Amino acid sequence: MSSDSSRARAGEENERLPLILGFQRIAENTASETRFIERGQGIYVYDTDGREYIEATATFYVASLGYQHPELIDAIMAQYRELPFFVSALNRTSKRSLDLAERLVQMVPVPDAHILFASTGSEANDFLVKLLRFQAVARDQPQRVTIIGREGSYHGGTLASASLTGAHHEEFGLPLPGFRHVSQPDYHGSRAPGETTQAFARRLAQELDDLIRREPPNSVAAFFAEPISFSAGFKTPPAEYFPAIAAVLDQHDVSFVVDEVITGGGRTGAFFGCETYDLKPTHITLAKAITSGYFPLSAIVIGRELYADLERGSAAVGTLAHAATYAAHPVGAAAALKVLEIIERDQLVAHAALMGEHLARGLRAYADHPLVGEVRTQGLGGALDFLLRDEDDRPSNDAASAEATCLAVHSVLFAAGVVTRAAGRSLIFAPPLIIQASEIDEICARLGRSLDLVLARRR
Numbered sequence: 001m002s003s004d005s006s007r008a009r010a011g012e013e014n015e016r017l018p019l020i021l022g023f024q025r026i027a028e029n030t031a032s033e034t035r036f037i038e039r040g041q042g043i044y045v046y047d048t049d050g051r052e053y054i055e056a057t058a059t060f061y062v063a064s065l066g067y068q069h070p071e072l073i074d075a076i077m078a079q080y081r082e083l084p085f086f087v088s089a090l091n092r093t094s095k096r097s098l099d100l101a102e103r104l105v106q107m108v109p110v111p112d113a114h115i116l117f118a119s120t121g122s123e124a125n126d127f128l129v130k131l132l133r134f135q136a137v138a139r140d141q142p143q144r145v146t147i148i149g150r151e152g153s154y155h156g157g158t159l160a161s162a163s164l165t166g167a168h169h170e171e172f173g174l175p176l177p178g179f180r181h182v183s184q185p186d187y188h189g190s191r192a193p194g195e196t197t198q199a200f201a202r203r204l205a206q207e208l209d210d211l212i213r214r215e216p217p218n219s220v221a222a223f224f225a226e227p228i229s230f231s232a233g234f235k236t237p238p239a240e241y242f243p244a245i246a247a248v249l250d251q252h253d254v255s256f257v258v259d260e261v262i263t264g265g266g267r268t269g270a271f272f273g274c275e276t277y278d279l280k281p282t283h284i285t286l287a288k289a290i291t292s293g294y295f296p297l298s299a300i301v302i303g304r305e306l307y308a309d310l311e312r313g314s315a316a317v318g319t320l321a322h323a324a325t326y327a328a329h330p331v332g333a334a335a336a337l338k339v340l341e342i343i344e345r346d347q348l349v350a351h352a353a354l355m356g357e358h359l360a361r362g363l364r365a366y367a368d369h370p371l372v373g374e375v376r377t378q379g380l381g382g383a384l385d386f387l388l389r390d391e392d393d394r395p396s397n398d399a400a401s402a403e404a405t406c407l408a409v410h411s412v413l414f415a416a417g418v419v420t421r422a423a424g425r426s427l428i429f430a431p432p433l434i435i436q437a438s439e440i441d442e443i444c445a446r447l448g449r450s451l452d453l454v455l456a457r458r459r
């Protein structure tokens with residue numbers, strides 16, 4: 001569809017498109033406000049006006065192998081020709097789904113894991129919350145259903161995963177009962193002046209402990225966290241944070257669920273964010289990069305005790321009354337198996353870690369730019385934070401003005417053909433794992449020009 005035909009079809013200017021797009025004003029669902037992407041190649045996508053964009057966040061942290069990976073497309077086509085669809089239920093599944101489950105249990109940092117597949121990250125988190133409720137009943141502890149998430153974290157769009165998400169509750173009448181939230185480890189934004197990372201981590205762990213103690217006894221089932229929350233603005237946790245949190249969870253016998261929907265698949269310098277931060281999760285959720293987005297597939301990595309309770313509980317009830325038609329889709333399984341093969345064979349985790357060092361150098365070159373408050377990097381990911389701190393370690397602009405700067409830089413950079421993500425005060429970079437050093441240089445050069453342009457407009 002050319003831009004002319006798409007615009008003519010939708011009518012000019014403000015006529016609404018016949019589809020609703022996510023995370024924007026509904027009134028902006030117009031042809032003039034929307035870019036129509038029609039093809040992609042490597043780290044680039046092209047719109048119907050022929051404009052080229054560098055997908056510097058791998059299109060919502062998904063397209064880890066970039067666009068048009070020929071081998072991945074071949075593997076998907078081969079699976080379509082062999083078995084294009086099957087359901088995993090009632091004592092039948094596809095061989096390809098089993099192959100993927102076997103592969104994943106060998107890789108995941110959860111001992112004796114079992115895998116339940118789903119289609120999206122939201123479903124993976126939602127289904128896991130549901131399984132934790134099944135576990136509570138099977139253990140004859142039906143009160144143990146409360147789930148704790150963190151402010152600013154995003155876990156999905158279904159009712160349970162949106163409740164677990166730490167934002168945008170009021171407008172949907174959420175959260176559902178039984179969801180609580182604690183602070184994000186936003187050391188740059190919310191530390192007291194001069195507060196050490198150790199004292200900060202202790203304070204956040206104490207907040208979690210206080211919350212659990214305020215709840216009825218033995219009522220908290222699980223704590224969900226991403227190793228790094230991208231939606232909260234790539235707030236890389238201080239080294240002391242997760243050990244302090246894990247100690248509180250252990251003390252109260254609360255499961256630790258690590259949402260690796262974004263971080264899983266080589267983003268953080270290791271295959272799993274759990275490895276990067278030495279986390280010992282009870283369960284993990286995975287999605288996005290495991291198929292590089294070429295097919296919707298997600299996975300719930302289920303730990304030993306939950307599995308045992310599922311087995312016992314389903315024996316008592318006669319079934320585990322849960323399934324999803326497209327879960328464990330053989331085409332998705334074939335895609336994920338090929339992605340894992342390519343990542344291993346081409347040593348893409350090591351390549352991404354190396355490219356991450358290059359990206360970190362490129363971003364850190366702007367650490368002293370007058371608009372930039374902090375540069376954070378980890379693996380092949382990084383962010384510029386526009387909250388400034390003065391010599392007394394006090395914020396010297398407020399969150400609203402930092403967010404406005406972030407949006408301004410994002411939009412100038414977008415116009416310059418680099419797609420990043422503005423998450424609150426922070427501008428995020430997380431390109432495909434296949435990116436090369438020269439392409440990172442190009443992103444960073446355009447970033448520098450965009451920062452200078454936004455600064456010049458202010459003066």
Ligand SMILES: Cc1ncc(COP(=O)(O)O)c(C=O)c1O
Nearest residue numbers: 120121122154155156259261262
């Ligand atoms: C950390 C995290 N968890 C879960 C989800 C939900 O995944 P999906 O959009 O595939 O439902 C997202 C989506 O961005 C995410 O970032």
